[in-house]
Amino acid sequence: MKRYLTSIFILLSIFFIFMGIKLDLYWSGIAGWGLAFICLIFAAYYTKYIPNEKKKNKRK
Structure with missing residues (x-):
């Protein structure tokens, strides 16, 4: 689940910026x-x- 948190937080930041602009409050x-x-x-x-594929390939 932790590997998806980066994309979730980026989407949340886009949402916050969009809502902050659209609300048009002080x-x-x-x-x-x-x-x-x-x-x-x-x-x-x-x-x-986020898993790194290069590290997995070096171990094999």
């Missing part, structure tokens, strides 16, 4: 970009759980 844009930035940090963290 702080919604700043809050949307802030949440998107946090999601992108988590996405970068969980890239270490």
Whole structure:
């Protein structure tokens, strides 16, 4: 499940930016970009759980 968290967090950041722009409230844009930035940090963290095919081939 952890290998899919990177794509989930990237999609969440796109959603937050889109909703922050569409709501057109006073702080919604700043809050949307802030949440998107946090999601992108988590996405970068969980890239270490994406399997690397080169490492598997070297072990064989």
